[in-house]
Amino acid sequence: MAMTSDQLLPLVQPLCPTVDEEVIRDFLSRMDDEYLTEFTPADMARHLALAARLDPDHPSQMALDKRADGSADLIIVAYDYFSEFAVICGLLASFGLDIREGRIFTSAEPVTTPPARRDARPLRSRAPRKPGLARKKIVDLFHVQPMPGTSLTERHDGQMAEELDNMIRLLDAQRFQEARHRVNRRLVETLDRTRGRFVGLLHPVRIDFDNRQSPTDTMIEIRSTDTPAFLYAFANALAMRGVYIRKARFQQIGVELHDRFLVRGRHGHKIEDAADQQELRLTATFIKQFTQFLTWAPDPAKALDHFDRFLDQLLEGGRTGRALDFLKEQKTLATLARLLGTSDFLWEDFLRRQHANLLPLLETYQHLPLVRPKADMVRELRKRISSVRNDEQRRRALNQYKDEEMFRIDMKHLLDPDSTLVDFSRALTDLAEVVLDQAVRDCQVKLAHTYGVPQLDNGQPCPFAVFGMGKFGGRELGYASDIEVLFVYDGAGHTTGKQSLEHSEYFERLVQEILGWIEAKQEGIFHLDVRLRPHGSKGSLANSLAELERYYSRGGLAAPFERQALIKLRHVAGDEALGQKFEEHRNTYVYSKSDWDLASAVDLRRRQVKELVESDQVNIKYSPGGLIDIEYGVQYLQLQHGHRHAALRSQNTLVALAALADTKLLPRKEVESLTAAYLFFRLLIDGLRIVRGHAKDLVLPPADSEAFVFLARRVGYTTESWEEGAQKLHADIQRTLHLTREFFSSRFESV
Numbered sequence: 001m002a003m004t005s006d007q008l009l010p011l012v013q014p015l016c017p018t019v020d021e022e023v024i025r026d027f028l029s030r031m032d033d034e035y036l037t038e039f040t041p042a043d044m045a046r047h048l049a050l051a052a053r054l055d056p057d058h059p060s061q062m063a064l065d066k067r068a069d070g071s072a073d074l075i076i077v078a079y080d081y082f083s084e085f086a087v088i089c090g091l092l093a094s095f096g097l098d099i100r101e102g103r104i105f106t107s108a109e110p111v112t113t114p115p116a117r118r119d120a121r122p123l124r125s126r127a128p129r130k131p132g133l134a135r136k137k138i139v140d141l142f143h144v145q146p147m148p149g150t151s152l153t154e155r156h157d158g159q160m161a162e163e164l165d166n167m168i169r170l171l172d173a174q175r176f177q178e179a180r181h182r183v184n185r186r187l188v189e190t191l192d193r194t195r196g197r198f199v200g201l202l203h204p205v206r207i208d209f210d211n212r213q214s215p216t217d218t219m220i221e222i223r224s225t226d227t228p229a230f231l232y233a234f235a236n237a238l239a240m241r242g243v244y245i246r247k248a249r250f251q252q253i254g255v256e257l258h259d260r261f262l263v264r265g266r267h268g269h270k271i272e273d274a275a276d277q278q279e280l281r282l283t284a285t286f287i288k289q290f291t292q293f294l295t296w297a298p299d300p301a302k303a304l305d306h307f308d309r310f311l312d313q314l315l316e317g318g319r320t321g322r323a324l325d326f327l328k329e330q331k332t333l334a335t336l337a338r339l340l341g342t343s344d345f346l347w348e349d350f351l352r353r354q355h356a357n358l359l360p361l362l363e364t365y366q367h368l369p370l371v372r373p374k375a376d377m378v379r380e381l382r383k384r385i386s387s388v389r390n391d392e393q394r395r396r397a398l399n400q401y402k403d404e405e406m407f408r409i410d411m412k413h414l415l416d417p418d419s420t421l422v423d424f425s426r427a428l429t430d431l432a433e434v435v436l437d438q439a440v441r442d443c444q445v446k447l448a449h450t451y452g453v454p455q456l457d458n459g460q461p462c463p464f465a466v467f468g469m470g471k472f473g474g475r476e477l478g479y480a481s482d483i484e485v486l487f488v489y490d491g492a493g494h495t496t497g498k499q500s501l502e503h504s505e506y507f508e509r510l511v512q513e514i515l516g517w518i519e520a521k522q523e524g525i526f527h528l529d530v531r532l533r534p535h536g537s538k539g540s541l542a543n544s545l546a547e548l549e550r551y552y553s554r555g556g557l558a559a560p561f562e563r564q565a566l567i568k569l570r571h572v573a574g575d576e577a578l579g580q581k582f583e584e585h586r587n588t589y590v591y592s593k594s595d596w597d598l599a600s601a602v603d604l605r606r607r608q609v610k611e612l613v614e615s616d617q618v619n620i621k622y623s624p625g626g627l628i629d630i631e632y633g634v635q636y637l638q639l640q641h642g643h644r645h646a647a648l649r650s651q652n653t654l655v656a657l658a659a660l661a662d663t664k665l666l667p668r669k670e671v672e673s674l675t676a677a678y679l680f681f682r683l684l685i686d687g688l689r690i691v692r693g694h695a696k697d698l699v700l701p702p703a704d705s706e707a708f709v710f711l712a713r714r715v716g717y718t719t720e721s722w723e724e725g726a727q728k729l730h731a732d733i734q735r736t737l738h739l740t741r742e743f744f745s746s747r748f749e750s751v
Contacts, residue, residue: 003036005029008044015045019052027051027137030107034247035139038103047139050077054137059168062161064152071100071145072152076164080106080136081171083239085248087183088140089232091167094186095160096150099231101251102142109136180236181301185706187232188300189722205234205288207281211270217246217262218271224257230288231259237287240308241280242266283311293333297341298713306340306347338415342714345480345525345693346410370412370419371427377405377434385438391446398442399519402435402526410479410690421478421682422654428477429468432526435518436466436483437573443513447506452497454506456490462503463490463575464510464542467582469532473568474651478682480689480697482520482527486569487511487542490578507542515541525693532565534558545582552589560597561604564635566590568651591642591649598636602748605632618700618733620684625741627681630674633744634660641665653678674743677736684733687715703730 005028013024027048028036039047050061060078067073074097076088085104092099146152163186170179206223213219224230231250238245243263250259265271271280290307297303339346384397409431413424444453444464454462470484471477489507494500501509511530520527533539534551543551552558552566569586571579605628612622621627634656642648647659654675661671688697688711701707709726717725 005031005036008036008041011041012044012048015042016048016052019048023052024048027107030109030136031105031139032108032247035105047075047077050075051137051139054079054135056172058165059172060161060164062157062164064157066152071143072097074142074144076138076140076142078138078140078164078168079172080138081168082244083176083180083236084138084168084171085140085245086232086235086239087167087171087179088164089235090183090187091160091164092142092144093232094183094190095156095163096147096190097142097144098147099250100143100145102140102249104138104140104245104248106246107137107139177301177305180239180304181706183232184294184301184304185709185722188294188297191295205285207284209271209277211272214262216270217264220259220261220263222257222259222261224259230257233288233291234259234284236291236304237284238263238280240287240304241283243271243280244268279315282315283308286311290333290337293337294341296334296337298338299341299710302344303337303341307336310336310340335415339411342414343690343693345690346407368408368412370409370416370423371430374430374434377431378438381434381438385442391442394442395517398435398438398517402431402518405431406526414690421679421686425471425476425478428481429472429475432472432477432483433468433572435526436485436514439514439517440464440466440573443510443517447510447513448497450497451495451499451501451506451509454489454493454495454503456493462493463578464488464507465574465576465578465582466572467579468570468572469565469568470529471568472572473570474653475570476653476682478689479686480525480693480695482529482695484529484532484568485572486533487514487530488548488578488582489542489544490575491544491546503544504540508540511541525695527695532562534562545578548582549585552585554589554592554594560600563590563596564601564632564639567635567638570651587649590639593643596636596639598640598748601632601636605629614699618737619698620681620688620700621698623737625737625739625744627678627685629740629744630678630681633674633748636748637665670743673739677740680732680736681740683715684711687711690714700733703727 005025008028009021009025012028013019013021016024028044046063050063053061054077060076062077063075065073074092078084089099150156167179167183170176170182208221210219210221222234235245238261243265245261245263247262248260250257252258263271265276271277287304287308290304294300294303381398381401384401385394388394388397406428409424409427413419413427454464456462465488467473467486467488468484469486471481472483472485477483487507487510489503491503493503495503495506515528515530518526518528530541531537533541534543534548534557550556552563558566566586567590569583571583608622608628609624613619617623619626631653634653637660638648638650638656641663645659645663645665647662648656648665650656650659657666657671657675657678660666661668666674684700685698688700689695691697691714701711703726708730709722712726712729713722715729717729719725719728
């Protein structure tokens with residue numbers, strides 16, 4: 001029969017003479033009979049000595065005893081917080097310790113306070129009467145085995161104790177997500193360094209629920225093959241489902257783990273509903289298995305959070321058949337880790353809203369090329385649209401196709417190691433052209449019902465054309481690129497309907513309709529940008545060919561930068577003859593022998609640096625030596641020499657760079673360096689934008705930040721030490737900025 005706390009008090013008190021009697025009495029009275037039975041008075045005295053040292057600045061205490069066989073016994077005493085056991089298990093695994101067996105105990109609530117859930121607000125504001133009083137505590141005991149390459153040195157143990165304190169302080173501040181992110185980061189970096197040692201997380205797990213053993217808690221019994229990090233993966237899965245672990249025992253029998261957890265559900269009660277148990281069984285198993293693949297994720301915590309919510313949606317939608325079978329495949333989990341740990345906007349804009357379409361896409365994306373024939377896309381899109389009945393359904397069908405195909409392209413580029421930036425840009429550009437052309441057709445049909453069709457004064461139909469500008473015109477689209485466009489109609493006239501409109505008004509309405517027809521989910525993602533039209537935001541949305549020819553002429557109103565911008569102009573939709581006519585005018589105007597005001601152009605570049613770049617930031621596009629120094633430098637040379645060399649008259653920066661080498665206007669070695677720098681900057685910009693899908697994400701995070709580490713992983717700097725990868729990226733950025741700055745300043749800033 002177990003001794004009571006009162007009977008144990010005189011036995012324990014002499015063994016910890018520095019601990020106040022009230023603290024000892026409080027500690028013993030709040031531990032359950034199992035604790036009081038299993039431990040000797042000497043053990044309890046040791047736990048009490050650790051507990052007595054707890055305070056808000058030191059919320060955990062740790063003691064480690066080494067065994068002769070190289071293993072060790074670890075005691076952790078700390079204040080109690082929700083998800084704490086998962087954090088501790090993850091931390092031990094990240095420090096190279098394999099948990100072989102252990103027990104965890106949680107003290108009861110103080111009798112002076114009402115019962116609380118483990119995820120309730122921390123008790124920091126309730127000042128204890130004496131150190132160690134009035135707060136729930138945990139006593140966790142582990143038998144651990146150092147993994148190969150891990151030494152239990154004084155430095156190792158000290159770093160582990162310090163990091164444990166840091167983690168628990170985060171829990172105390174209710175920064176649960178941050179604590180999870182931090183432990184995930186540490187653990188997955190360890191997984192990266194020890195590939196092959198964490199195999200087995202995919203082995204089957206048996207999970208049984210028993211509500212008969214305790215009046216207040218549900219017992220979960222687990223049988224699984226023993227693997228390092230298993231306890232972290234499973235405890236983390238329970239924490240992510242809102243399950244509070246009050247007590248646990250885990251041990252290895254042969255090659256199997258036998259674990260027993262006493263838990264309570266989200267609302268502090270037993271988990272008794274069979275459906276709730278099955279949901280917990282499924283999600284805990286999948287999250288545990290998904291942990292094996294977090295090394296594929298640039299941001300492991302992001303991947304785990306998104307995966308948890310993804311499972312929620314699958315289960316809420318009742319998709320537990322083929323979907324869950326598909327999730328059991330290792331390749332699927334690796335793919336999801338990469339996707340879910342890379343981008344918030346991919347999750348928010350597609351995975352969250354259209355998760356039912358994700359698994360079919362994961363199955364089929366490998367079989368479709370990154371760049372599909374445009375004819376195939378046109379045929380597929382028109383087939384979809386032909387099956388709907390009204391304008392709103394047509395618009396919805398077009399945008400759904402756009403979203404699905406854009407996600408497929410993004411996913412293919414992200415996951416296919418053979419995908420190149422050039423092919424990625426081409427795929428996005430082709431999609432934009434197909435969607436834009438169909439939108440023009442649909443909007444023309446819609447307006448024809450009310451206004452008829454536009455007709456020139458000579459009675460002929462009035463052609464209409466769309467031109468790409470900027471990255472769209474140059475076939476250089478990337479993640480979150482906007483779609484810069486210019487709209488042109490052939491000339492004056494009226495529409496043929498009963499509500500006849502002059503062309504200036506009709507084409508204004510047509511463009512407004514097109515701009516509303518194509519949905520942009522957030523700034524940058526397929527947003528149609530018309531700011532490069534004559535007179536900017538004050539000008540008409542559509543212009544006649546004659547108006548454009550006057551504006552873009554030697555005596556016209558176009559500013560020097562508008563002449564430069566016209567380099568990128570390319571016909572993308574609508575009437576081909578009209579498109580060719582305006583492109584020919586562009587060539588005559590842009591590549592004429594008339595002087596190019598280089599001094600004004602360089603002054604504009606200086607103003608960009610002053611107005612768009614903060615002094616303590618690196619903007620990959622606008623900072624000195626950034627991407628725009630390559631783009632502008634190439635365009636300056638095109639303007640200066642394009643009248644003599646037709647090969648320079650390309651909308652694409654890389655093609656123009658190659659032509660500069662072929663015409664010997666730049667040394668080939670310098671062109672090779674600038675080409676590499678251009679691709680490097682584009683890679684970085686895509687790496688910045690893919691997180692939020694925001695076109696304005698161009699500023700590098702601080703080089704010593706977690707965000708910079710994850711950026712390095714997103715763009716391929718996946719060294720064993722994540723800090724080393726980030727340092728290498730930082731060095732490459734500085735080198736490339738210097739190289740590009742030298743090119744631009746030496747050739748153009750001396751004017």
